[in-house]
Amino acid sequence: MNATPKLGKVQLQIMQVLWARKRATARQITDELNRQKPTGAPPIAHSTVQTLLRKLEAKGAITHSIEERTFVFEPLQEKSEVETGAVGDLLTRLFDRSISGLVAHLVKHExxxxxxxxxxxxxxxxxxxxxxxxxxxxxxxxxxx
Amino acid sequence: MNATPKLGKVQLQIMQVLWARKRATARQITDELNRQKPTGAPPIAHSTVQTLLRKLEAKGAITHSIEERTFVFEPLQEKSEVETGAVGDLLTRLFDRSISGLVAHLVKHExxxxxxxxxxxxxxxxxxxxxxxxxxxxxxxxxxx
DNA sequence: CATAATTGTTTACCTTGGTAAAAGATAAGG
DNA sequence: CCTTATCTTTTACCAAGGTAAACAATTATG
Structure with a gap:
């Protein structure tokens, strides 16, 4: 049940923050995500981030400890793991598991x-x-x- | 609204069949998908395939014409388009848009x-x-x- | 012709991701 | 002490993908 459970777009953004900072509170993550957002874009609500943190923890991607009555989150899955899952998915779905096929696409179409x-x-x-x-x-x- | 609207796993499998055969009926697609399934895996229901064909057509990925009172489906989006969308997504989400970063992952971890x-x-x-x-x-x- | 098979349509349900307000708990400030 | 700020938890929606039965229409078939 635990082979890189597939993360959504915003979930990945959260993971990126955690990978970069090693550990962060929900508030820090919310602020960071909103700092990254282009000006004019509607900011993400803090409660949204908290909900996603919960879901991430539920599927074992992160964990938390409590410091000064505040949750501090840390990644459990590392970036390369998640990358492998996502790349593997792409290879299977579109490139018939051919790595050179994928690279051929890259140099040809990107x-x-x-x-x-x-x-x-x-x-x-x-x-x-x-x-x-x-x-x-x-x-x-x-x-x- | 029409910049490669992101297809799901089974939707892509259907597209693969259409890309390979150029055109196919729902029945042919169902049979092909079930032929591809490993023995023992539960087969996909014909009505499921039909539902997905509808959704694919709704988002402009395919179209159909009627022949002998039966729908014949054809792809509208081509494979390279869809590949570009999926690869672009992966690059954005995990590799900070760096193609060499992606390839580095490939040769290192796959x-x-x-x-x-x-x-x-x-x-x-x-x-x-x-x-x-x-x-x-x-x-x-x-x-x- | 009655019935079985095929095809397309309708309807329904479940899951996951995303979004966020509302409510509850608790610490800090005046 | 009462209010305010800050967390966490609860609750609620919506959209999309996937799954498939039930229903309707129409064609084959015995």
Whole structure:
């Protein structure tokens, strides 16, 4: 029942605040979210944030302790976990689990600047080099036997 | 009101069938979805599929015509559009709009085989070369003036 | 022709996310 | 002490996705 229970849009925004600050009160989160909102946009109500915090806690994404009679929330799930869940979902739903299919879409349909492309290539090259290195280790271990 | 209205999980499965077959009746879609389901999983009811087809049409994702007194559905939105919407959503919600951030997550946390990594690098290199080429064209045009 | 099968329509229910006011509890200020 | 401010809890709605039975219309079929 506990494999990254899928968070909504605002729930994720709350998690972002918690990931950034490690711990925060409901009030701090409300203020932060409203600070982020573009001017003119209707602010989120404090009670809304509290309701969502409850729901997040109910599904095990966060926890709280009490300090000076006030709830202090902390994330339980880490960002990379949630990312993996969301990315996995996207891969399954639209890209037939093909990672290169997803990246192909990215470079084809999202506008990627040349610098971003360069960064992208470096990320992939780095990963390839790392994979090669650990393969080498494995091979030399096998040879040593 | 019409910027890729976000489709649910089953709605996407229906769209996949339509994208693959170009056109299909509700019955064909139901059968296909149930064929795809792992054995033992409860089959989806035909009326469920029909309800979802209605909702999809209501939001402009598909349309239908009548042939031999039976509805034949066709996709209106194309796959790449929907992909762009879903990917954009993911980028906004979790990766601060950073494409290389997303790809970094992919190669770090999803298990990517060496072959897939190679394919990945080729995809990126290809895109880089293409970008370079169009940049060259633009440059030579400017020089020609 | 009567009945069974198919197709589309209507209606209903459940869940989750989001929104927020209202109510309750308690500490702080005047 | 009474009021105000600040929390938390309770309660209520709405929308969307998903699920599917029940109903109506129409076509096949024995």
């Amino acid at each position: 506008k990627v600047s040349p610098e971003e492309l360069r960064r992208l290539r470096q990320v992939v090259e780095q990963a390839e080099a790392t994979a090669q290195a650990s393969q080498d280790v494995k091979t030399s271990k096998e040879e040593a036997q | 298990k990517v085989s060496p072959e897939e990594l190679r394919r990945l690098r080729q995809v990126v290199e290809q895109a880089e070369a293409t970008a370079q080429a169009s940049q060259d064209v633009k440059t030579s045009k400017e020089e020609a003036q």
